[in-house]
Amino acid sequence: MNVEDRLRAALESRAEVGRAFFEGHPPSARGVRQSVVWRVAAPLVGLGFVAAALWAALWVAGGRETRQVGQPTVLPPPSASVSSTPSEQPSVDTCSFPAFRPTFLPWDGDGQPPEPREVVEEGNAIFVWFSDEGEEHKAPYVSLVAQLEPVFGEAGDLDGFPTAEVRGTTGYLVWVGDPGVGELALTWFEGSGPCQSYSLHFRDPGLSQADAEATIERIARSLEEGS
Amino acid sequence: MTAFAGFEEHYVWLGRLAYIICGDLHVAKDLVQETLLRAADRGIDLADPGAPAYMRTIMVNLWRRRLRRIALEARSLTRIGKTRMASEFESQIGDRDEVWRALSRLPRERRICLVLRYYQDLPEAQIARELGRPIGTVKSHISRGLAQLAVELGVDSER
Numbered sequence: 001m002n003v004e005d006r007l008r009a010a011l012e013s014r015a016e017v018g019r020a021f022f023e024g025h026p027p028s029a030r031g032v033r034q035s036v037v038w039r040v041a042a043p044l045v046g047l048g049f050v051a052a053a054l055w056a057a058l059w060v061a062g063g064r065e066t067r068q069v070g071q072p073t074v075l076p077p078p079s080a081s082v083s084s085t086p087s088e089q090p091s092v093d094t095c096s097f098p099a100f101r102p103t104f105l106p107w108d109g110d111g112q113p114p115e116p117r118e119v120v121e122e123g124n125a126i127f128v129w130f131s132d133e134g135e136e137h138k139a140p141y142v143s144l145v146a147q148l149e150p151v152f153g154e155a156g157d158l159d160g161f162p163t164a165e166v167r168g169t170t171g172y173l174v175w176v177g178d179p180g181v182g183e184l185a186l187t188w189f190e191g192s193g194p195c196q197s198y199s200l201h202f203r204d205p206g207l208s209q210a211d212a213e214a215t216i217e218r219i220a221r222s223l224e225e226g227s
Numbered sequence: 228m229t230a231f232a233g234f235e236e237h238y239v240w241l242g243r244l245a246y247i248i249c250g251d252l253h254v255a256k257d258l259v260q261e262t263l264l265r266a267a268d269r270g271i272d273l274a275d276p277g278a279p280a281y282m283r284t285i286m287v288n289l290w291r292r293r294l295r296r297i298a299l300e301a302r303s304l305t306r307i308g309k310t311r312m313a314s315e316f317e318s319q320i321g322d323r324d325e326v327w328r329a330l331s332r333l334p335r336e337r338r339i340c341l342v343l344r345y346y347q348d349l350p351e352a353q354i355a356r357e358l359g360r361p362i363g364t365v366k367s368h369i370s371r372g373l374a375q376l377a378v379e380l381g382v383d384s385e386r
Contacts, residue, residue: 006376016243023239
């Protein structure tokens, strides 16, 4: 049996496990109800990852009230994985925050950006800038990630992707959004070791894919050390 | 609930696909629910013949988004009881499936392309359209993915 046949057989076998599981575990009424609440109050199309963390927190806490979601919130929620102390020394399993930042944000234009949120997730050190701190779930955002390991694959996996220059090297544009929603990641490598790959994310539900590409390229060109 | 009219018929097939792409039943369930929600948000008629392709695209991109995946996993891990149940469920196959283990070690894009090609039986051109990738990239992912699997399994990689 060649590799294709073995692969097909393995996928079918696993898909059967999935079928049995999903037939036995329909969407919970709670989940659907909560989803409908979100659909009305805070369309998930606009969620950034911090808002997702909020949702997780609400889910865990049994939060179901529409008004809870819609109210201004204090983020990020309490979590061991969230660092609020910029001077905190990273462990060997955690990247340092990038030494560079954008000097252009689409909603602010050129200039010194405000201080970002700082988040550490699974060793990735992440800066996040929201266009509207009170509306994280639907606001455009930019994030800059120092990746413990390449998130989108090794450099060789990205051959053929659209490219854009970033910090003097080649970055790869990876579409990560929903159809019709401007959302992109630009990922690049400044070495082959841990924390030597980066990705810049940009999401704006109101933009076309082409406009989102142009915007993320402009953000990338604005990255400066020590800014 | 009208936003979810027709979602039942998509739930299981999307769940199967999500599971073999991400490898975790409860993460897959979250992916499917969020995919259906996004489809509803964007006013997609789930009975439309184009809906499956649209939902595949949404689901794959949700999975691609590392940060989203982390959030989904974090949410999933809080459900201790369900996590245990899923582990028992998956142990029906467990470590006997070396192809599955080899697949799980592939870079994400290669795995996605192989699943869409060999589980969904999609032509390479359609995979390229749905993933928003050049067809050459898709062909490369498939070719390299098969080669890597063949090496790990010690089998013939000829297509």
